[in-house]
Amino acid sequence: MTSFSEFAGRHPFLDVGDEVAAALSQGKAVVALESTIISHGMPYPQNLATARAVEQVVREHGAVPATIALIRGRLRAGLDDAALENLARPGDVAKASRRDLAALIATGATAGTTVAATMYVAAQAGIGVFATGGIGGVHRGADQTFDISADLIELGSTPVTVVCAGAKSILDLPKTLEVLETYGVPVVGVGTHEFPAFFSRTSGLPVAHRVETAADLARLVDAQRRLGLAQGVLVANPIPQADALAPDEIDGIIEQALTDADGQGVTGKDVTPYLLARVSELTGGRSLTANVALIRNNAAFAADLAVEVAGLSA
Amino acid sequence: MTSFSEFAGRHPFLDVGDEVAAALSQGKAVVALESTIISHGMPYPQNLATARAVEQVVREHGAVPATIALIRGRLRAGLDDAALENLARPGDVAKASRRDLAALIATGATAGTTVAATMYVAAQAGIGVFATGGIGGVHRGADQTFDISADLIELGSTPVTVVCAGAKSILDLPKTLEVLETYGVPVVGVGTHEFPAFFSRTSGLPVAHRVETAADLARLVDAQRRLGLAQGVLVANPIPQADALAPDEIDGIIEQALTDADGQGVTGKDVTPYLLARVSELTGGRSLTANVALIRNNAAFAADLAVEVAGLSA
Amino acid sequence: MTSFSEFAGRHPFLDVGDEVAAALSQGKAVVALESTIISHGMPYPQNLATARAVEQVVREHGAVPATIALIRGRLRAGLDDAALENLARPGDVAKASRRDLAALIATGATAGTTVAATMYVAAQAGIGVFATGGIGGVHRGADQTFDISADLIELGSTPVTVVCAGAKSILDLPKTLEVLETYGVPVVGVGTHEFPAFFSRTSGLPVAHRVETAADLARLVDAQRRLGLAQGVLVANPIPQADALAPDEIDGIIEQALTDADGQGVTGKDVTPYLLARVSELTGGRSLTANVALIRNNAAFAADLAVEVAGLSA
Ligand SMILES: [Mn+2]
Numbered sequence: 001m002t003s004f005s006e007f008a009g010r011h012p013f014l015d016v017g018d019e020v021a022a023a024l025s026q027g028k029a030v031v032a033l034e035s036t037i038i039s040h041g042m043p044y045p046q047n048l049a050t051a052r053a054v055e056q057v058v059r060e061h062g063a064v065p066a067t068i069a070l071i072r073g074r075l076r077a078g079l080d081d082a083a084l085e086n087l088a089r090p091g092d093v094a095k096a097s098r099r100d101l102a103a104l105i106a107t108g109a110t111a112g113t114t115v116a117a118t119m120y121v122a123a124q125a126g127i128g129v130f131a132t133g134g135i136g137g138v139h140r141g142a143d144q145t146f147d148i149s150a151d152l153i154e155l156g157s158t159p160v161t162v163v164c165a166g167a168k169s170i171l172d173l174p175k176t177l178e179v180l181e182t183y184g185v186p187v188v189g190v191g192t193h194e195f196p197a198f199f200s201r202t203s204g205l206p207v208a209h210r211v212e213t214a215a216d217l218a219r220l221v222d223a224q225r226r227l228g229l230a231q232g233v234l235v236a237n238p239i240p241q242a243d244a245l246a247p248d249e250i251d252g253i254i255e256q257a258l259t260d261a262d263g264q265g266v267t268g269k270d271v272t273p274y275l276l277a278r279v280s281e282l283t284g285g286r287s288l289t290a291n292v293a294l295i296r297n298n299a300a301f302a303a304d305l306a307v308e309v310a311g312l313s314a
Numbered sequence: 315m316t317s318f319s320e321f322a323g324r325h326p327f328l329d330v331g332d333e334v335a336a337a338l339s340q341g342k343a344v345v346a347l348e349s350t351i352i353s354h355g356m357p358y359p360q361n362l363a364t365a366r367a368v369e370q371v372v373r374e375h376g377a378v379p380a381t382i383a384l385i386r387g388r389l390r391a392g393l394d395d396a397a398l399e400n401l402a403r404p405g406d407v408a409k410a411s412r413r414d415l416a417a418l419i420a421t422g423a424t425a426g427t428t429v430a431a432t433m434y435v436a437a438q439a440g441i442g443v444f445a446t447g448g449i450g451g452v453h454r455g456a457d458q459t460f461d462i463s464a465d466l467i468e469l470g471s472t473p474v475t476v477v478c479a480g481a482k483s484i485l486d487l488p489k490t491l492e493v494l495e496t497y498g499v500p501v502v503g504v505g506t507h508e509f510p511a512f513f514s515r516t517s518g519l520p521v522a523h524r525v526e527t528a529a530d531l532a533r534l535v536d537a538q539r540r541l542g543l544a545q546g547v548l549v550a551n552p553i554p555q556a557d558a559l560a561p562d563e564i565d566g567i568i569e570q571a572l573t574d575a576d577g578q579g580v581t582g583k584d585v586t587p588y589l590l591a592r593v594s595e596l597t598g599g600r601s602l603t604a605n606v607a608l609i610r611n612n613a614a615f616a617a618d619l620a621v622e623v624a625g626l627s628a
Numbered sequence: 629m630t631s632f633s634e635f636a637g638r639h640p641f642l643d644v645g646d647e648v649a650a651a652l653s654q655g656k657a658v659v660a661l662e663s664t665i666i667s668h669g670m671p672y673p674q675n676l677a678t679a680r681a682v683e684q685v686v687r688e689h690g691a692v693p694a695t696i697a698l699i700r701g702r703l704r705a706g707l708d709d710a711a712l713e714n715l716a717r718p719g720d721v722a723k724a725s726r727r728d729l730a731a732l733i734a735t736g737a738t739a740g741t742t743v744a745a746t747m748y749v750a751a752q753a754g755i756g757v758f759a760t761g762g763i764g765g766v767h768r769g770a771d772q773t774f775d776i777s778a779d780l781i782e783l784g785s786t787p788v789t790v791v792c793a794g795a796k797s798i799l800d801l802p803k804t805l806e807v808l809e810t811y812g813v814p815v816v817g818v819g820t821h822e823f824p825a826f827f828s829r830t831s832g833l834p835v836a837h838r839v840e841t842a843a844d845l846a847r848l849v850d851a852q853r854r855l856g857l858a859q860g861v862l863v864a865n866p867i868p869q870a871d872a873l874a875p876d877e878i879d880g881i882i883e884q885a886l887t888d889a890d891g892q893g894v895t896g897k898d899v900t901p902y903l904l905a906r907v908s909e910l911t912g913g914r915s916l917t918a919n920v921a922l923i924r925n926n927a928a929f930a931a932d933l934a935v936e937v938a939g940l941s942a
């Protein structure tokens with residue numbers, strides 16, 4: 001991988017892949033993709049298959065995929081297959097949020113990048129649209145623990161549009177939406193007035209704005225950019241109906257998982273991984289299938305959006 | 315309305331009225347005014363009469379008023395009478411905070427701008443002083459709901475001086491002051507060491523700094539600007555004694571309104587409008603009279619301040 | 629004190645001492661030091677003796693000390709002995725956090741600068757490394773009071789490396805670490821995986837990253853700077869073993885002090901000074917000895933770090 005001349009020297013630790021760099025320099029559509037879903041979000045080899053499939057979906061919708069990760073101390077936007085496989089295989093791969101970048105770069109580490117870190121890198125590379133599964137948010141019990149994902153503050157300070165399927169209902173969704181409102185982040189539903197709950201299409205919680213098409217959203221995203229606002233746009237794109245779990249079912253499963261975590265004395269940083277694994281068990285793996293489906297759906301919509309945005313700038 | 319050449323091209327969605335633009339280019343005093351008080355804060359036609367009266371007060375104190383709003387997808391600083399009337403009449407007027415600007419611009423909407431959005435526009439237009447009634451803050455029960463106004467984060471990140479009569483005691487004033495402290499916002503009392511409570515002059519809560527005159531405050535505001543700090547200055551200007559409600563009376567009324575809201579099952583986003591309407595009823599309309607008086611008082615002081623600040627820069 | 633020409637005009641209220649300015653212009657190591665520890669943190673004359681000793685430690689480790697304060701309305705980076713003594717003697721010396729700077733400058737006041745204000749001045753002066761005792765944080769009971777130090781938001785927005793011995797356990801350390809994580813601040817332990825608790829070396833709480841040497845940390849700090857991140861780096865450097873209080877002992881003393889504060893009806897802003905004084909009494913002054921030891925230790929490590937960072941840039 002060579003680094004494109006426009007970026008060489010501009011960012012001391014970032015290599016932009018040739019195809020991505022060429023697309024950016026020509027004003028063509030690019031979609032950033034995160035990599036903790038590869039390194040920490042799914043088991044091998046489903047993670048690798050999903051990463052490849054998601055890139056393919058972006059291409060089929062007319063955009064260039066730019067999967068972002070930290071590889072041996074260098075930030076990358078645009079990974080070749082060897083790098084994808086390296087992230088996907090069980091091994092010594094860290095998890096990098098914004099606060100971890102300097103430490104991991106200084107030690108030459110390899111890491112999947114979280115939503116927050118991926119937004120930072122996308123902004124640095126000049127990529128305005130990013131697709132992921134779900135964002136982090138305010139954790140249940142955060143009124144006592146103050147456990148709030150750095151993704152929310154990143155959305156309040158980094159102007160990248162993030163297409164997600166909402167946030168997992170293991171989080172406290174009402175508080176998550178309040179924090180986004182406080183920090184001035186537009187939350188836009190795609191074909192819905194409700195904030196979706198990742199595995200299900202509804203949460204009962206309203207979003208501030210609604211669009212029906214990628215073209216409509218592109219005008220909003222373009223206005224956000226031209227206003228010069230520091231905030232990103234959070235696009236809430238519900239999981240396809242065919243893949244969705246029923247809200248009541250998944251809520252019951254999450255309650256069960258929370259009860260089990262409590263009963264087993266799971267606390268602190270161990271709670272979230274425990275809950276996600278338990279939800280996977282309790283759904284008999286249907287949560288993993290749903291997860292793959294919604295990521296593909298988000299990648300497709302993000303690519304459509306990137307194409308529309310590129311058209312506005314042309 | 316023509317847009318002044320200095321702004322044309324500088325901001326793609328902002329039209330600055332001729333009189334405002336001329337004053338700015340000549341270094342003369344300008345006072346920004348918000349418009350949700352017109353569109354959502356008072357009934358017609360009192361809202362229109364108040365908007366006109368407040369502009370007149372600014373003029374009488376030697377400054378040019380720049381009422382800020384979103385009109386058919388364009389931001390405006392400086393409204394003609396037709397635009398004021400359009401905002402004031404019951405109709406399809408939205409409410410725009412920072413997070414709403416892009417969506418409303420993209421759809422060509424008309425909206426009153428909140429304190430947060432008005433600060434953003436004022437900063438873009440180069441207007442440093444802004445008068446309003448009261449700011450948003452931390453809502454009662456926010457330790458459970460996380461409901462905190464975007465105005466507070468805007469004060470922490472946009473360098474505009476906001477003259478207000480404190481915050482309504484339907485909010486949690488101690489928590490509101492804590493958040494302002496955490497985000498580095500100077501809160502300055504005018505002739506008082508106490509943070510005023512909108513309808514009443516006192517809250518029992520200290521402010522960090524006190525000034526006696528607009529000239530003294532101008533030196534502080536000028537220092538804040540020259541320090542290059544991102545934060546605005548929050549000026550707490552108590553309601554005139556003659557118009558103030560007694561703290562015990564208004565506190566009792568707010569307690570009553572909170573009890574009524576609870577009894578009627580009012581929750582979520584409906585609580586604040588319910589409380590304000592109920593307070594108006596329970597005071598027999600005296601809260602509306604007080605509201606008008608304090609806004610006029612803030613506009614006068616903001617104009618005096620803007621004149622002093624303009625004098626320092628001359 | 630003359631102000632170095634590079635700074636004259638660049639910052640309207642900042643005078644950088646000759647020795648500091650010369651070192652900065654030559655790319656030599658400089659360490660910023662705060663001054664509320666002089667004005668408000670220790671009794672006279674121990675405060676003056678400590679201030680002088682800490683500057684001496686910085687010199688012995690090859691860096692130039694730049695104690696930062698507000699002197700008669702001018703910010704200073706680099707104080708002569710008369711200014712140190714002025715701050716140290718009981719008298720009319722204010723305490724300046726970020727929110728206080730404009731008001732105190734406008735009135736020509738003299739003040740010790742908090743961690744937050746010192747970070748701001750250091751960044752303005754171009755000083756990247758700063759040593760202090762302990763940072764402010766989330767106060768116990770903040771879930772109800774929302775009392776959170778401005779130091780945390782400053783760390784989230786000002787790119788200065790702060791070397792401290794953790795935060796006092798009169799604070800809520802788990803919540804303090806959560807807020808730092810939410811705002812993207814790297815917290816790095818020196819020779820430890822635990823966040824130290826000021827008077828003691830351990831808290832049971834993990835930090836995200838660990839370094840063994842100043843040279844290792846310099847690479848991390850350099851990466852943070854070259855990434856262009858807005859956040860500072862928080863370096864958690866445990867108090868030397870010989871000076872540390874046992875965790876159980878100091879925890880018991882803090883519990884006692886909290887009980888006493890409650891019993892005496894101490895509330896609000898009076899709680900922290902009461903607790904610190906009570907802890908000093910209950911330790912028979914050993915807390916003051918420990919405080920001096922850890923500040924010297926932090927100054928030494930910060931100087932080593934500044935030397936290493938200067939070496940990387942050379
Ligand atoms: Mn967390």
Ligand SMILES: [Mn+2]
Pocket residue numbers: 181461462463
């Ligand atoms: Mn709210």
Ligand SMILES: [Mn+2]
Pocket residue numbers: 495775776777
């Ligand atoms: Mn505090």
